[in-house]
Amino acid sequence: MNSAIRQIPLxxxxxxxxxxxxQIVIALEGRADFDIxxxxxxIEGFSGCIVPAxxxxxxxxxGNNRxxxxxxxxxxxxxxxxxxxLARLFDAPRxxxxxTPLKHYLAFLTQEIGQLATDGPVPSLHQERLATTLLGSLYTRLANEAPPGHRRIDLQALDRYIDDHLSSRIKVADLAAFACLSETHFTERFRAQTGLSPWQYVIQRRLEASRHLLTRSHLPLSEIAALTGFSHQSALSRAYRQAYGHPPSQLRRHPSTKTLTTNSKLLDR
Incomplete structure (x- = not known):
């Protein structure tokens, strides 16, 4: 694939x-919002963003944007x-x-592309030359600037999402999409922020929800298992034994049973 330069509305x-x-996106007219x-x-008024592969x-x-x-x-x-x-420009989004000099060059670039396009497709080699000059100028200006830090994952919002979908199958891809991240980046950032994998975290939320229902309701274990995302009652019981060392029925018989410390055997699965 060759480099390509185009002007389009979003x-x-x-x-x-x-x-x-x-990808590099620069606002020529109007405005656009990005979350990378x-x-x-x-971006607006000749500002732009860098989107790494x-x-x-x-x-x-x-509205009307270009x-x-x-x-x-x-x-x-x-x-x-x-x-x-110049590839270092794409080490991180920014x-x-x-x-002013780059605005002048951008004006030349857009006019050059527009003029050449009237005679047919702009030669790919010429697009590469134009792109190289723009990248080199950007690199000169940005190379010594540290990329901004990443936004932390909003765990409170994520908890609400998990709780709203607790009875369903929750995939890491679903959590990543909710957080506006790719699955790989979400998993890496999530573990760095919480010390847990997304899977371990969801299991903890399921266990906490089931504990609440066990102590605050008279629902049968089979229904509690279904409401909290366990495939069946035996799966809920097995999870309790692995995490807390006792079955959920014991918690119902003795509500004061402490279950705050989870067993690593479950969380390492």
């Missing part, structure tokens, strides 16, 4: 995806050979604002 309805090539692996921001990003344009988009595969001429250092 859909005003929120969209999301990830792709295997890097948890880093959120808006394989990063889940949510985006939406506002964006300049550069699609850059990892093996693009602008990122390899003598220009390999937002930026063009200074």
């Amino acid at each position: 859909d005003t309805a929120t969209q999301h995806h990830a792709h295997d090539y890097h 692996e948890g880093l959120g921001g808006s 394989n990063h889940m990003h949510y985006y939406a344009g506002t 964006q300049l988009i550069l699609d850059l595969p990892a093996d693009a001429l602008a990122l390899t050979g003598h220009h390999h250092e 937002f930026f604002t063009l200074d």
Whole structure:
């Protein structure tokens, strides 16, 4: 895949995806909102954002908008050979604002692309040259700036999502989509923030919910298991024994039974 430079409006309805090539988006007219692996921001008035390959990003344009988009595969001429250092621009997502010289170059670039396009497709080699100049200028300005820190996962919001779907099968991909992250980045960031894998965390929420129902209701164990996401009563009992060392029926008979410390055998599954 060669580098490609295009000018398009972004859909005003929120969209999301990830792709295997890097991308730079610069606002030419109007505004657009982005959330790139948890880093959120808006671009307008010749500001832009860097979207590294394989990063889940949510985006939406506002009203009449027009964006300049550069699609850059990892093996693009602008990122390899003598220009390999420019690939560091895509080490992490970030937002930026063009200074006056870059605004002038962007005006030239858009006019050049527009003029050449009247005679047919713009030669790919020429697009690579234009992209390389823009990337080199951005790199000069951003190389010494540390990328902004990532937003922490909102655990309170995630808890509400888990609790609302507790009786259903919850996949890590579902949690990652809720947090606007790819599954890989969500899992890494979640473990760094909580010390647990998403699976371990969901199991804890299920056990806490079942404990609440065991002590505050007279529902049969089979119904509590279904309400808290265990496939059947025996699965709930097995989870209790592995986590707390006793069956759930013991908690019902003796509500004062302490179950605050979980057994690592369950959480290491």
